Amino acid sequence: MGKESDSPAPPLEATPEFEKAAQRKESRRGFLLALPSYLYLVIFFVLPLVIVLVYSFATRNRFGGTDLSGWNFDSYERIAEPIVRTILYRSLWLAFLTTLICLVIAYPFAYFLTTRRPLIRNVMLVFVMIPFWTNFLVRNYAWRVILGNDGPFTKVTEFLGLGTNELLFSQKAVVLGLVYGYLPFMILPLYAAIERIDGRLIEASRDLYGSGWQSFRHVLLPLSMPGVIAGSILVFVPSLGAYVTPEILGGAKTTFLGSYIVTQFLTARNWPFGAALSFVLMAVMLVTTIIYFRKGGRTL
Amino acid sequence: MSSAVEPRGWAKTALHVNGWLVYLFFYAPIVLLVLFSFSESRNVGKWGGFTLDWYQQFFDSSNARGALSNSVKIALIVTLISVILGTMAALSLERFTFRGKKVFDALLYLPIIIPDVTMAVMLLLFFGQFYDVIEAVFGIQMRKGFGSISISHIAFNISFVSVVVRARLAGMSTDLEEAAVDLYASRWKAFRYVTFPQILPGIAGGALLAMTLSLDDVVITQFVSGPGWTTLPVYVFGLIRKGVTPLINAVSVVMLLASMLLVVLSLIAQRSRRTG
Known part of the structure; x- marks a missing residue:
């Protein structure tokens, strides 16, 4: 590794505030790493799950479609x-x-x-x-x-x-x-x-x-x-x-x-x-x- | 680790017999299927002389070839995206603490244990609504096919990749990473030069697994594929339901060999553990 642009950081004192800030930064890093898959699963897994739940309370209409208004327990009773x-x-x-x-x-x-x-x-x-x-x-x-x-x-x-x-x-x-x-x-x-x-x-x-x-x-x-x-x-x-x-x-x-x-x-x-x-x-x-x-x- | 106690007498014999019977049970049907795919007889389970006609028929059929190429395209894009997302998820869970971590961990488990049919239903209803919303907002009419199938496969593959990569990360000491950071490597450099090479076998194993699962999926794909745009397993499943033909034997063997090859590669990748 030839030229290193990031020169050694000056020694920092490990004050409680500094520790806390460092910890918060770490935690944010972790969250950012998780975020893409987190969002992906919320949109393409949790949301579909909620939609299924909503549908299960809906009513089938005469044309084989589904009326989403008027929730009821009919499907569960069946x-x-x-x-x-x-x-x-x-x-x-x-x-x-x-x-x-x-x-x-x-x-x-x-x-x-x-x-x-x-x-x-x-x-x-x-x-x-x-x-x-x-x-x-x-x-x-x-x-x-x-x-x-x-x-x-x-x-x-x-x-x-x-x-x-x-x-x-x-x-x-x-x-x-x-x-x-x-x-x-x-x-x-x-x-x-x-x-x-x-x-x-x-x-x-x-x-x-x-x-x-x-x-x-x-x-x-x-x-x-x-x-x-x-x-x-x-x-x-x-x-x-x-x-x-x-x-x-x-x-x-x-x-x-x-x-x-x-x-x-x-x-x-x-x-x-x-x-x-x-x-x-x-x-x-x-x-x-x-x-x-x-x-x-x-x-x- | 010392081996467990081996029983003596009839119990020992019974264990051995059971062991060989299990392998016979696993592999005899596969061997027979491969054998019959080379049989000339029109009856799928009867031997009638050697032929390659059914394979020829498979490669001549434009429907089958189209489905095969769809399968491969989807598997490639799905593998790429799930590996990136799954590895990031694994890193975040094994190396960091953050708010909502427990929920995320549990959420990642769900696509693995949820029954196929339930997930298929979820995604079917979701795309029904999702495409309506997109049409209403952007005025673009989207059809089920490449996009919906890929999205669905990624939704379950992120979890599988992250499980494999996490296993690798968990079995790895953090000493080297810490040493790199102590020596003023940036977080990115520590990852690039220290962590990444070590978890590469896990990533490769996860990638091959994701590809296998994408190539093999029937139930979910059947629910989210559109008319005229489908993958090879769904195409074959449709054929089987119409009635069995020797052609299906040949296609099955092609699919079987593809998934076996990928699994063996995946196992080899994951097992090259102590070399990193």
Whole structure:
């Protein structure tokens, strides 16, 4: 660095006023750095959120448009209707099932990862990360190909003498697609939580004649709870709002909350009702996440 | 860090079997899809001899090519802007205290955890109003397409970039930055010559991640794209809903390889941790 134009500043006395001014300057710098994204998110995230809230209290007019005047709770009241309730319960149930299956598969897998040597563990983790970020649509489509008529899966079931498979377009297929899509979301937080546990605690419990099950139940599981909860939120919330998976792998009886919301906007043209449903979906997400952070969870 | 205790007996076997089954579950469908994209059979899930016809068809189709070029254009502009904004946000949160910091921190988390469908609905309604306002004030009639899709992708990508860059900043000691400032480097110079080179892997990782997410997004893009102006995933999603064809297999494999390549690059960038 050849010529330096900014010559050393004269030594300043660290008076309280000077300290305070310096601090204020620092704080302003930080704020200015945050400002562009702050503004961006306020305009293109918070404002849209407010608009959805406003729409959810509006009324659909006869032409499929929306009257923004005359706010009411009609759209929220419609959620109690039997058809809507069926869809809501079904989504909650299938999302719960997806979460449970992911948990049962991912927990032993995450534990298995922590028992590997660091180098191998990193390689194994990379191979979990790849599907984590790989095109979700395509990964669901792959199952459509596999489960389809004359597809590889039918070959397997026929070979086993189970006849042709009728999985495609059923609720089972949707759950399968969701588990396939969101399993990495469960593995990664679980792995992070289990990896942090001191292995000596488990050794100690075994030394004290705890059975394998007891060590798991009283040592490993309680200590890994933050990971269990984080993973469950990460799987449950997007499953509840699923749209692409039921659209590709599901049939008539697999409408999810997510696909039902989309229908309200793209075909039924009942925007206030769709807005109310999206708000319910977001409320579920917010409540679960807030509870998680309140209970001491730090990262998702 | 010592490895965890490995169980013995049947539990050990069960862990190993489960481990390999998970990888089989992850990769078998992908491998089969790639395989069938080279199959001559008109039936998407049946092997009928090797062919490259479906790829040829993809590159011959002007609709598909147009959607692909739209996707790439959007991904590039979205990555550039989200990286700048996301890095600034990460710096402000990791290195400064200011009023409203906590709110900003929470706000940055929201686009990551909000369900796709909700965000799609939000942006659909927003652009409906926003474009009306612009027309009323400036008299310019805007149509949904490049602008609305880019804006929407940036809205969720700022958060993802900032998470990746923050992870890098958090794992980095401030000693060198402080030393630079002590040696009379201006704030900008300290950033340019000390902080920036150290967080570059994080920025690169965030950039590739943003690009992947932009190239892959279906739900939000579908809601904010206009007639005749759409991206490749939305185009493919539309095709799938009409019925599956071997052409979709080929396009899917192209998309799959693109996103896998970007993810692997992103992981490599983030892992070159101890070299900075």
